[in-house]
Amino acid sequence: MKHIAIIGSGFGGLSLAVRLQAAGHRVRIFEKREKIGGRAYQLKDSGYTFDMGPSLVTAPSIIRSIFESAGRRLEDYVKLVPLDPFYRIFFHDGSHMDYSGDAEQMKAQLAKFSEKDAAAYDDFMRDMKGIYDAVITDGLGKQPFDTIGKMARFVPRAMRLNALKPVAYMAKSYFEDFRSHFMFSFHPLFIGGHPFRAPSIYAMIPYLEKEEGVWFAEGGMYAIVEALGRLFEELGGEITTSAEVDRITVAEGKATGLQIDGTHFPFDAVVSNGDVTQTYRRLIDPAHRRKWTNRKLDRQKQTMSCFLMYLGTKKKYPKLAHHTLILAERYKGLIDEIFAHKKLPDDFSMYLHVPTATDESMAPEGCESMYVLIPVPNLKANTDWEVEKQDYADKVLEFLEAWGMDGLRDSLEVCHLFTPADFETQLNATDGNAFALEPKLTQTAWFRPHNRSEDVDRLYIVGAGTHPGAGVPGVMLSAEATLSCIIEDLGVGEVVSSPAKLAPVQE
Ligand SMILES: Cc1cc2nc3c(=O)[nH]c(=O)nc-3n(C[C@H](O)[C@H](O)[C@H](O)COP(=O)(O)OP(=O)(O)OC[C@H]3O[C@@H](n4cnc5c(N)ncnc54)[C@H](O)[C@@H]3O)c2cc1C
Structure with a gap:
């Protein structure tokens, strides 16, 4: 048994903590904030409950x-509810589509705008399955990508699958209508990717959603955070x-522990x-960083x-589905402006999470709990959010009222804001x-920075900054990729892998 910090x-830290503790190690988590969860934090106010970050399961x-790696069943900790549609997407011209995993429903909706796009749907999904098989079925997403040899073996397969081509250009080769093009290319935005730059490895997400569904955890995403925290403590973590x-702390090139408020905590690995x-x-x-x-x-x-x-x-607001997108007319131009960090754009595309559409317990009776998420430039744009945030929020509320959410401002009981400056101060996120x-x-x-540190022995990375990347x-x-590095290095424990083939969850 090794002592690991x-x-x-x-979600990455908690998942690895459970796996390591279940594999027989002694694990201790140190968290800066008052509660666990990281970006998946929870806010409660006046009977309203909000997931502050991830919302789509x-x-x-x-x-x-x-849970299985620790001999437990997810179903004994969290109740998952399937969503249909997955998303409701409102376009600038007033049209909308309900995006789901049902091929026939999807083709019927696509056909309203383009017969050609409806006919292309099956071809697109078949081709994206090829990428999904590489990343999920063959496990490239859960293996450390830490040798150039592994990369060299992956590239020819990725090229055969067209997986290195940017997602939006991949989607363009199947779909002609702007709505279908958006629907099958926007997913990288959910993990911070520019659809016109992110490789088509991420174009498999629509296939993944179709294969396994989009779900909601009763009580919100934080119910999964709490379940992982509880499981970890039950295992002795x-x-x-x-x-x-x-x-x-590092000695002779090896991580030896942590320093917190002047106190040193020794560990075998960090x-x-x-x-x-x-x-x-x-x-x-x-002095310890060569790479x-x-x-x-x-x-x-x-x-x-x-x-x-x-x-x-x-x-x-019954017009809103559980997951709703409201889009500006501009697609690439708007994203270019956000990613180029020059300024806050005047127009906005937004995502609304409305958990009360599924789970009434998230708000007082007859009320709605929701969040509005707008992608904005990171702090490289030099926006002073303390100065700007209220005006920006007012502009968004005004827009939503004009769009169709009557009486929104008068109906507000709770309104909290979270800006790029908060990402920096609360989560230590570089440039917010x-x-x-x-x-x-x-x-x-x-x-990407490797799961096993390239600079310091017995130091490992888990979470969005390492392979394979962001998203729950x-x-x-x-966590699986990092676990296999730790077990290989420390020689204790075994990797209990996720199933190679994903099967739908039975309720
Ligand atoms: C608004 C939003 C919506 C999202 N929606 C979705 C979604 O619907 N579905 C999805 O799959 N993904 C979604 N994502 C992405 C997903 O939430 C993240 O990729 C994922 O949760 C990140 O997990 P992580 O393991 O990298 O850790 P993080 O959540 O980044 O947590 C890192 C933790 O480390 C702590 N920490 C940092 N420095 C220190 C230190 N020095 N000492 C102690 N503690 C420290 C932080 O306080 C934090 O708690 C969303 C993200 C955001 C921001």
């Missing part, structure tokens, strides 16, 4: 396999909150689930950020990124 309690079999790690750029820059002395020098860290591209409004309304390093080709797989399924797979 994990810095941070995001996809690939539940990956979650289930974490220890969680210390309000404990910000100041330093990872894992960081915190922002990967900050982990190297702030927690490890430059991740400050200059190299400066060259890494952080993702865009998000402006979030958590709204509790006395009124119901919302999703760690941008998932572009030159920051993917072998090019991504960081949970990263």
Whole structure:
């Protein structure tokens, strides 16, 4: 048994903590914030409950396999509810589509705007299955991508599958109508990727959603955070909150423990689930960093950020589905502006999470709990959010009222804002990124910071900043990749893998 520290309690940190503790190690989590969860934090106010970050549960079999690694059943901890539609997408011209995993329904909706697109749907899904098989079925997402040999073996297969082509250009080769083009290319935005830059490895997400569904955890995403925390403690793991790690101590090239508020905590190995750029820059002395020098860290591209409004309304808005997108006319132009960091755009596309559409317990009776998420430039744009945030929020509320949410401002009982500056101060996110390093080709797989540190022995990374990347399924797979490195190095424990083939969850 080895004594292992994990810095941070995001989904990646919690998943690895459970797996390591179940494999026979003694694990302790140190979390800076008052509660566990990281980006998947929870806010409660006046009877309203909000998930502050992730809201879509996809690939539940990956979650289930974490519980199975400890001999438990997910179903005994969390109740998952299937959603239909997955998303309701409103376009600038007033048209809308209900996006789901039902091929016939999807083709009927696509046909309203383009017969050709309806006919292309099956071909698209068949081809995306090829990429899904590489990443999920053959397990590339859950293996460390730490040798150039692995990358060299992957590239020819990726090229055959067209998986290196940017997602939006891949979708363009199947679909002609702007609606279908958007629907099958926007998914990288959910993990901080630019659809016109992110490789088509991410174009398999629609297939993954179709295969396993989109779900909601009763009580919200935080129910999964709490379940993982509970399971970890039942296994004997220890969680210390309000404990910000100041330093990872290193001797003779090996991580030896942590420094917190002047106290040294010795460990056999250390894992960081915190922002990967900050982990190297702030927690490890430059003398121990040959690869991740400050200059190299400066060259890494952080993702865009998000402006979030958590709204509790006395009124119901049945026009909104559980997951709703409201889009501006501009697609590439708007995203280019956000990613180029120059300024806050005047128009906006937004995502609304309305859990009360499924679970009334998230708000007082007859009321709605929702959040509005708007992708915005990260802090490289030099926006002073303390000055700007109220005006920006007012502009969004005004827009939503004009769009069709009558009486929104008068019905507000609760309104909390979370800005890029909060991502930086509360989550230690470099430049206030919302999703760690941008998932572009030159920051993917072998090019991403490795699960096993390239600079310091017995130091490991888990979560959105390492392979395979952001998103709840991504960081949970990263926990498996990191686990296999630790077990290989320490020689204790065994990897209980997620199923190669994903099967739909039985209720
Ligand atoms: C608004 C939003 C919506 C999203 N929606 C979805 C979605 O619907 N579906 C989906 O799959 N994904 C979604 N994502 C992405 C997903 O939430 C993240 O990729 C994932 O949760 C990140 O997990 P992580 O393991 O990297 O850790 P994080 O959640 O980033 O947590 C890291 C933790 O480390 C702690 N920490 C940092 N530094 C220190 C230190 N020095 N000492 C101690 N603790 C430290 C932080 O406080 C934090 O708690 C969303 C993200 C955001 C921001």
